[in-house]
Amino acid sequence: MEKSFYEILAPTRRSYAPALKRIADGTPTRSDQYPGARSNSLADQLNVVARLIAGGSKTRVYAVTLGGFDSHAEQNSGKAGCAPHGRLLGELSTAISAFQDDLALFGIEDRVIGMTFSEFGRSVRENRARGTDDGGAGPLFVFGSNVRPGLLGSNPLIDGKVPARTGVAMQFDLRSVYASVLSEWCLVPDSALRTIIPGDVKLLPIIRDAATRSTPTLGTNSGDALR
Secondary structure (H helix, E strand, C coil): CCCHHHHHHHHHHHHHHHHHHHHHHCCCCCCCCCCCCCCHHHHHHHHHHHHHHHCCCCCCCCCCCCCCCCCCCCCCCCCCCCCHHHHHHHHHHHHHHHHHHHHHHHHHHHCCCCEEECCCCCCCCCCCCCCCCCHHHCCCECCCCCCCCCEEEEEEECCCCCCCCCCCCCCCHHHHHHHHHHHHCCCHHHEEEEEEEECCCCCCCCCCCHHHHCCCCCCHHHHHHHH
């Protein structure tokens, strides 16, 4: 019988979990900005990530989650089991702020950047259940001391008669964000980047001083974005 993905990974999880726990347990948090335990699940996860990085873990990419944004009903009231959208964004802000404070106190803030991503965006118009439905484009945050501050793109102009289930127009291909981070931050060579993300993908000016850090640009439209 063919083993499942999780069954294949089970020995690996058993091997690495004790080592990671030792690192986290041996590296006390330095920031006092984290909210109380279990009051903000994202902050709890980022707390562990900061301790793992500061404690010497060699993992290069960490993934954490904050659920509740798939709000088809009562998006702002909190009824029907949905967290109000504003409260979720507040949790996101609090968690990232505490994480960045912790990294600074550990003296490693220049070694870490973070990025948010989602499976899909939300529609513009409220539905009959006072929520929003699945949409295409959506906002994305990249944060860290080595991230260029500011907004990429422009505020969308939304017609007051926008049809139901319509999302905002996409301004940047998500592949451009991933390609930019891989090239400018992870220093993935251009030849490898073309294999990972094929096609003519425009790089975005996300990382500070990327021109002196990164490998050659990706695709024919890359140069202008990096100047």
